[in-house]
Amino acid sequence: MALPEQSSAADVDTPMAELLRPFVVVSVVVAVMWAAELVDLVPGTEFDRWGVRPRSTRGLLGIVLAPFLHRGFGHLLANTIPFVIMGGAIASGSIGRFVRVAVIVGLVSGLGTWLVASSTSVHIGASGLVFGFLTYLVVRGVFARNLLWLAGGALTLFVYGGILWGVLPRPGISWSGHVFGAVGGVLAAWLLHRPGSHTEPTTPLAP
Structure with missing residues (x-):
């Protein structure tokens, strides 16, 4: 006689793990930002000098590094909360999508700043990503013709x-x-x- 299979604890935890995984991934990125700011407290580190320096060859490296650098914990905290919430919302659909959005936004924000900002300035912080996450969430429903995303975009814009x-x-x-x-x-x-x-199938606005 065959006995019924018993679900393991891992099987029970899977839905919760799937729900939390996107926010864990985004939180790891934020943890790197906080770790960098903590290390920057050590005299002589001066990580902020590695930000985007417009029209400087060395400043191109800042396009990658600048989102992880902040001018103090107040600046970092201001970026952390919206980054986790909006980044988690993007990653909840697909972690790969979160990575693609972050890369596109980071490159456009960094290169645009490198091209047009004052040559005497240094630009750091994840706020460029935060602004990109906001506009992405607001307008993606328009391009995808997805009613749920349109509603989510309206809520994001309101908040x-x-x-x-x-x-x-x-x-x-x-x-x-x-x-x-x-x-x-x-x-x-x-x-x-x-x-x-x-991209994934969407709910159309009209037949």
């Missing part, structure tokens, strides 16, 4: 739309990184979700 004031030029604020980050988010939504982009 975080106020940060868009950061695209206005202000002393000490990398507004160029914000602007190009926002542009990168729209570009990522178009590249990943435009008709014919071979």
Whole structure:
């Protein structure tokens, strides 16, 4: 007589693990940011010098490094919460999608800043990614013609739309990184979700 199989604890935990995995991945990225800021407290480290330096060959390295560098813990904390929430929302659909969006936004934000910002400035922080995540979540439903994503985009805009004031030029604020980050988010939504982009099936707006 065959006995019924008993589900293991791992099987029971799988749905919760699947739910948490995207936020764990995003949290690991944030943990690197916090670790970098902690190490930067050590005299002589001066990690901030590795930010984006416009039109400097050395400054190109900052396109990759700048999102992990911040000007103090207040700056880092301001970026951490929206990064985890919006990054987790993107990663919940697919961790690969989160990586693609982050790469596209990071490149557009970094290169745009490198090209147009003042040559005497150094730009650091993950705010370019935060702005890109915001615009990506807001507009992806338009390109994908997905009702659920449109509703999610409207909610995201309602909660975080106020940060868009950061695209206005202000002393000490990398507004160029914000602007190009926002542009990168729209570009990522178009590249990943435009008709014919071979993304996941979506709920159409109309037949």
